[in-house]
Amino acid sequence: MSNEQELLSAASLASRLSDIRRELHRYPELSNEEFETTARIRRWLEAADIRIADYPLRTGIVAEIGGQNGGPIIALRADIDALPIQEETELPFASAIPGVMHACGHDFHTASILGAAYLLKAREAELTGTVRLLFQPAEEKAAGARRVVESGALEGVRAVFGLHNKPDLPIGTIGIKGGPLMAAADGFVVEVEGKGSHAAVPSAGNDPIVTAAHIVTALQSIVSRNVNALDSAVISVTKLHSGTAWNIIPEKAVLDGTVRTFDEEVRRLVLRRFDQVVQGVAAAFDTKASVRWIEGPPPVSNDEALAALAWKEAEELGLLPIVPVPSPAGEDFAVYQQHVPGLFVFLGTEGPHEWHHPAFDLDERALPIAADFFAGIAVRALAGLAAQDAAVVGSGEGAVLG
DSSP states (O other), X not given: OOHHHHHHSHHHHHHHHHHHHHHHHHSOOBTTOOHHHHHHHHHHHHHTTOEEEOOOOSSOEEEEEEOTTOOOEEEEEXXXXXXSOOOOOOOTTOOSSTTOBOOSOHHHHHHHHHHHHHHHHHTGGGOSSEEEEEEEOOTTTTOHHHHHHHHTTTTTEEEEEEEEEETTSOTTEEEOOSEXXXXXXXXXXXXXXXXXXXTTOGGGSBOHHHHHHHHHHHHHHHHHHTSOTTSOEEEEEEEEEEOSSXXXXXXXXXXXXXXXXXXXXXXXXXXXXXXXXXXXXXXXXXXXXXXXXXOOOOOEEEOHHHHHHHHHHHHHTTOEEEOOOOBXXXXXXXXXXXXXXXXXXXXXXXXXXXXXXXXXXXXXXXXXXXHHHHHHHHHHHHHHHHHHHHHTTTTTOOOOOO
16 A cells, blocks of 8 residues: 555554644644744645645745646635633643644644645546645744735636534534524724822813723714614623822823624624724813724635535535534634635534633544545535536636635
């Protein structure tokens, strides 16, 4: 049996992907610092004779399979960065880097797409186009997808697919949903400027803390009184900083937090009303306020045709496709969807804790399931696009995957 055949046997592939995931887990790297992670992925790709594509990325790597005879291009994406969290799992392969941990399962995502790459490489001669593999940095900073797009790695891509592990879903399930799946995740910093005074003589100043407290309360009316009841939005103030002593009214108060929305129109409405409410409350208390927005990724909104395609693939593989509840978490996979049709799915991993928990873990039995699914959906999507392209040759019309 050849090394390639050994690798692709079910038991060998599962073992190999587990080894890869555990090595990545043991040596996590933060966003924009994924140098050794990138080097490891490159070694694993080169060992499988998968060609590396030349795109100007400081961290992260792009590779390709197929395309010898032309045809359409589709992309599979995995994120590779970790989080600034001290691990508390006590796993034998727990993070060896103090204060850094794969607490969101990006090690699982990377190993899964590598597994799909191994399977696709074995079928390379059958592919009716090119599968481009995007191992993306800096998802946790919501910056990596834009960097990949700016590098040119999305040029020519007709459809893009990605995944996130879902610890509250059982092994063997896959969450597939057309339309909104994950939220836009914008951050804000509000600075309120008042006039300081002695705490015993508040009338001598303009208290920014009182203004800030009213802003916190007033902001909640945006969702309850401006957003349609059939839509959804979240405004959370997560920090409030002010003052230096118990007997001094300070000059300034600072509020930080986040806004989550699933629809671009709702997003624009909430951000506009947010500014109006802040300025109105500040003026009512004779203080001044400024709002600084930290733009996050837009909503993840899945292409309906790709969702239908994935549902068929899941059923043929014996997986249980389900329609998941949308998540208010953000994902910069949405940036790719601004340029090409895309599908982001949730894969059941039966973990003990949610994402970003210091004891986060997942069931590695899901690794070969993910690899099989993404290899299959890549083959299916390429075949569909190639067939449609052939059907419209000479018609002057563009093909749309259906």
